[in-house]
Amino acid sequence: MDAKDVLITFPELLLWFPLISGLIAFFLKKGNSAKNWALVSSFITLAIGITSLFFLDNKYFNLNNVSYYWMPSIGSSFALKYDGMARLLCLLNAIAFPLVFLSTYRQNYKNSNRFYGLMLLTQAGLAGVFCAMDALIFYFFWELALIPVYFLSSIWGGERRIQATFKFFIYTFAGSLLLLAGIIYVYLHTPEQSFSLNSFMQANLPGAAGKFAFWLFFIAFAIKMPVFPFHTWQPDAYEQSPTGVTMILSGVMVKMGLYAVIRWLIPVFPAATAGFANLIIWLSVIGMIYASFLAWKQDDLKRLVAYSSIAHIGLMCAAIFVINESGLDGVMVQMFNHGVNVIALWIVIELIERNFGTRKISELGGLATIAPALTVFLVIAALANIALPLTNAFIGEFLMFSALFQHGKFVTAFALISIIFAAVYTLNMIQKVFYGELNSGISATPVLGKGAVTALAVIVIIIFVAGVYPKPMIQLAQDSVNLFFNRLKGL
């Protein structure tokens, strides 16, 4: 294919397709037609995502990059770039949504046309965040991804949804405002008054000005990830959102924060990053241990996974700030794998809740006797979550810890304690939910549903394939990570 004059590029496809199909979904009939529409749309997006993996080479440059004039008067252009990092995360985004739609196929949401419409808008927003090369566009999609989630959680969520989503919204919105302030601040210091990433990287921000802007950006991203101590919105939001939304929140959306740090924070503020790296690494590592401790005490499965997710994100954040090539490769790989694994955990939890009517560990027990398949899936997902070798998460964690070790031995030793606690809370959960005698309150024979089983089977395959043969995935991330480092050195 000649890539000279192309009709449409991959990032645009990944962006416009869910956006348009999401808007169409609003006008469909309630019930199954919207559901099916969303499922088909997400599969097409997945197909686009997979196809795009074959057009990585530089000769397809025109297929992967796009830039329109958007608001030339203030120096903003509609610029998207689809490099290795973006590809990995867009792939995650493209895989996550079909998995969510499949596994929740049996769930009937009220006003399903709006539910699925909002979901697809979220997908579009996420794709935009991952591809944007212009700060204003980035901010725009950042918000586009956030706002539908607010509505999804506050309309279709659990009992305390209003409170939880309000907290979530205020938290992330405060972060967004700081981000906007930071973007404008940096913009005013760019040489040619432009919002493009390149001119951001050339912005003249000496000393205190750089530090100030760094924190404006970092707090916004830290809230999104979330890093200790900005995390308290997360357990509440995960607990109260409908599970499908929780999957997206924890599987894909928290990666926005991490990705933004790699894309927008470190290249723009290399000096400030170097100055605060140690502080942030310690903060993240303390957060890891802290969250692991808390996960141990949770009775609600969703909260348990939420805290475990905070611990994992903490490691990723720490590894990013080491600014080491293998560490960053590890983070990229882990972002994808963590997303997939955590979705598997949510699917199992949602199956448990749907079949047995509760997510409380204390009200469950002995499920292995009546639900062996569910047990196998959860054990695999949970073990992948604690990064057992030959599962996908091990690769990333290994690389990240290894990078962290280059930064400091003690901080690594401290961080590694979390793998012990991860085993503690995970095995505790497995034991209390699945082993022992069947809890007397449970009688139903579980029905898993074809959609959920398919989704779980796919994830299990991904877990092992990516765990045994991680090379393609590492390679995908590696090229752009190399580029990232070359640019960083060039400054």
Next chain:
Amino acid sequence: MTIQHYIFLAVALFSIGVIGVLTRRNIIIIFMCIELMLNAVNLLLVAFSKMHHLAAAAVDATTQAGIDGQLFVFFIMVVAAAEVSVGLAIIVMMYRNTHSVDVNFLNRLKH
């Protein structure tokens, strides 16, 4: 007459207006006091405009300096006229409803 005389007169008028607004409860009086303040400002604008114009004209007879002050006065007069028409309408409505022109009767706006 020097500019100081105008300033003193304007300040005196303005202060009377302010005190009237603050101390009187009759809304019509308050209204008139507001007019008084506006006119104090008008007076100042005209006086300064004239002063600037004379200073500039001494150098260049065709100058238009200071004309903007007089323009503002027209603006203010127009706005004041509009305000009076709306304000009086409100007062009439108020009188119909409360049979009084005492502003303290208006505190029920708060709910």
Next chain:
Amino acid sequence: MSNLVYLVPLFPLIGFLINGLARNSLSKGLTGVIGSGVILASFVVSVILFLQVKDGHPVTVSLFDFISVGNLSIPFSFQVDQLSSIFLLIITGVGFLIHLYSTAYMHEESSAHYARYFAYLNLFVFSMLLLVMGGNYLIMFIGWEGVGLCSYLLIGYWFKNVDYSNAAKKAFIMNRIGDFGFLLAIFWMIQQFGTLTFGEVFAKAGEMDAGGVVLVGITLLLFLGAAGKSAQIPLYTWLPDAMAGPTPVSALIHAATMVTAGIYMIARSNILYTLAPFTQGVVAVVGLATAILAATIALKQNDIKKVLAYSTVSQLGYMFLGLGVGAYTGAVFHVMTHAFFKALLFLGAGSVIHAMHHEQDIRNMGGLKKHLSVTHWTFLVGCIAIAGIPPLSGFFSKDEILAAAFSANIAYWVIGVLGAVMTAFYMFRLYATTFLGKFRGTHEQEHHLHESPVAMTLPLIILAVLSAAAGLIGIPAVLGGSHELQQFLAPVFAGSAKLQEAHHLSHSTEYMLMGASVALAAIAGIYAISRFSKRPDLEEVEGFGKLLQNKWYVDELYDTIVVKPLRALSGFLNGVVERSGIDGVVNGVGKLVNYGGRQLRLLQSGQVGIYLLLMVIAALVLFIIQLFVK
């Protein structure tokens, strides 16, 4: 022929996949055949590889790039040399016998669970093979974690029992503490050497100063890993609890193979340890302390499997003693003989338990000699072997370690012999209480006493023969042998041998040492038999004996100083710091805004006069500010 290498782990993996995925449709017979057959196939390949290696062709096979980032490249590679080929034979050989034994032992299980059992067991063998065949530390670590997982799954195999799943959890978590050390060591090696491939690491380590901080640090961390996996102080308490698993599992994982992984790892890294004498000292002392501590506990246990479990811990302690004093061959030799006789003893115990309908308390046994004759005779062979009575295998391997300990430090030897005496005592106490004297069980149990089927007795007989004869490959020069094992393993330990000063004990000293330890062990054994065949320990023990029976209260101690404080801390963090602290601040900000709004609202009184007043005041204030500021 090097392409045979990957077949060794491939067969068990296939077995795992078939048994695991088709567990609902396979019949028990088929499951057993597949489960054992794949291990047999592995064994055959292992024998071929062994012969190849014996001819002097160690093989290294790289399958694919596992992790390759920047200048770090870790291939998925296998290395089969002298050391790993010995382990391959032990794992697949003993493994096959135990699989065979399991086909009969687990026959009461429903077919889905039966298949689950064999799937786990196959997966275990697969992981164990990865562990010993890995060509670098990362592949070793993969196997290392894999065996830990399988151990967890198999200890908790009867998952309905909460105690069993607690034991499984404990095993996994204690192993994770060890993994913590292993991983740190791996990261340190990456930083220091830039590679994890054995040969390259050892070559680069050889260029470093002996006794440097880096080497001591790395070796100590590796040893922490080994202590977790091989149940040494302070991480040994999981192993006795692990007896909750089915008995063949105890035999395979918790006696013959997995728990020796730590010894394998240190023997594999021998050059690092030789270069870090401080760590060697730590290894020796910890090994010795574990050997003696576990032996004292074993003296007073009444559960047939618990005695064997503590005996395993104790024997592992000896192996670490051997590693610590630089007797690498001796340690590997003891791993091998121990694999035979301890597997034998466990399987014998399994046969007894099977006959007694899941009775494990030896106080309710006795006189089983006449009902279970094959089991009895083979068990006796095992006891003699472990007690170190010549010419059975345990004598040669233990003697080699003790002799090396003697040349390192006489105190090591004295304590070591003391442990050996206790070993003989508790093993023969176990033997006598179980097989001799009168039957003390219920009438019904006695009625059902029967010898086990041939699938169970055949492995016993084979293992008995091996336990008796395996010592012959390591007859030391002093007894007129040529120590073939030492010659075979020499290339692996060549680097260390060069650095170690050779200790040559005179023949007379060696004779004296051997004589002393054998005589003492024999006396202890004979005393135990004569005493416990007549008067077994049936009453509750008091005083010091009670302390031993309760395992020195170490579990309780750990519970008090580690588990409970952590639990309390977790509760504190969850209840106070998270809820009132961090979330409190967040909610506090919200409340403050709310409160402020409510207070400010009072200004909005509705009095027009007040509004006007405020307006004027504000204008004046602004005016004044304008005047003075600027």
